[in-house]
Amino acid sequence: MTEYPLIEAPITLVRARRIRSLTDPEPEALAIAGERIVDAGGWDTLRGRFPRARQVDFGSATMVPGLNDAHAHPSLHTSEDLYADLAPTSTPTATAVRDALAELAARTPEGEWVVGHNFDLSRTRDGDRVDRALLDEVSRRHPVLVIHYSYHAAVANSAALRAGGYRDDSADPVGGRLGRDAAGRLDGVVHERAWMEAYLGHGGRQALVPHPTLDTRVTALARTLERFNAAGVTSVCDAMVHPDDWRVYQEAHRRGLLTARVGMLLWYEFFRHAAELGMATGLGDEWLRFTGVKMMTDGASSGGTCLCTAGARGIQLMPDEEIDRTVREVHAAGSTVAVHANGDIAVGKVLDAIESAQREVAGNRRHRIEHCSMADTATARRLHGAGVVPVPFGAFVHYHGHNFVKHYGHETAATMCPHRTFLDAGLAVPGSSDYPCGPLEPLLALRSMTTRRAQDGTVLGAGERLSATEALHAYTVGSAYASGEETVKGRLAPGMLADFVLLDQDPLTVEPTRLDALRPLATWVGGRQVWAADQQGETS
Structure with missing residues (x-):
């Protein structure tokens, strides 16, 4: 007989037609206490185990783990x-x-x-x-x-x-x-x-572009996070946070207005002050967390300014010595560095800096290369050897494929956002939107990752396609790994956070070209419904 820990919090039992838990076997139902899943299994079994539990039946919906956007910019919309x-x-x-x-x-x-x-x-x-x-x-x-x-x-x-x-x-x-x-x-x-x-x-330098008041920004942030919730997103990493943005998030957290869990990448210019205060990757709680330090080495893939060997050379934003010094300082301080690098030249420079820092100071930091848009098999193997997580765009082949072809030619465009190359090298691959630079919706990203079809119908790199299961893993398990939270996010199992999304159809059985037509019905974070298309579930 299984021994269960004493559970004092009220229990909620939830079930749906299919729970894509990303575990084996898939359960029929989940038991939730507080913000966590405490049990999983058959509906009747859980009802017997928790006879006084609140029961919620989501009917014909499919439940999947909360979708996790590993790289976006919610604070830009404040x-x-x-x-x-x-x-x-x-x-x-x-x-x-x-x-x-x-x-x-x-x-x-x-x-x-x-x-x-x-x-x-x-x-x-x-x-x-x-x-x-x-x-x-x-x-x-x-x-x-x-x-x-x-x-x-x-x-x-x-x-x-x-x-x-x-x-x-x-x-x-x-x-x-x-x-x-x-x-x-x-x-x-x-x-x-x-x-x-x-x-x-x-x-x-002092900012010239005007900013609204703190109250106005907090209100706008809550509105922006609701857009993420409506797309099925329960966690998001804000990929460039300044101190003023940090204060906005803190105030929203204090007021109970965070409806998605937020990781923050602090802009590198402020890292020394943070390090002096003892702040490092992992500081915070499960709602608001210091994820790492952001820096940028080149331009935009869709804008034609990434530093690469194809097309125009692009723009290098940081001199080599600044890249090396910043990576070394962040690594030595025990934090994660998350470096924007699109082009193959930029990716190579960042890998050189990370490998050099690792030789100087031992330690497992799980560094990241944001976007990593141009990377061949040899580069993917280097990433794996260095323990570096690439964070590629989810929907850019679909949404910006025409720009890729325009700036770099069809041959190079077909190799960009190389999800399959990364997976085949043994890398964990997260899902990211880079919103507002790309579309917010993860379901559109799943379509892009599984079809590699641009908006004009052109297929760019059929060999880089993922299966629907692999694409869903990216936006759940992969993104949790990128932020060092794979023990609490990404799957629906006992001990995990009760973050999940209800969809009107099963994303693992529909035709890949229709993945973006799936409709989120409700989004739950920490065992609480934070968004619904209409009133979901029948409570007894």
């Missing part, structure tokens, strides 16, 4: 109330972009910033017309800035260029690039560190 939305669905043409910004300028006091975000050059008709000249048409009395969806580039009008300290004769800053017209005059486009440091406040 300023959205101040910005004009320039997504192609809102402003499909350059003229519409200009008009939306002009409307915002008309109600903004003279001299204050007018900012638009979510601009997508490749999906906006005549998008290349969104330059310094067009933004000067919006206003010459306001600094005007348009932020690219990738956050790797922006476009500034003349007033914004002056505010950033740029003139026509300015040289490109280290790790950045200033766009120029045929006459050599600045055209307003600012890439990578040229805009991050001048406008966002990286590199120790």
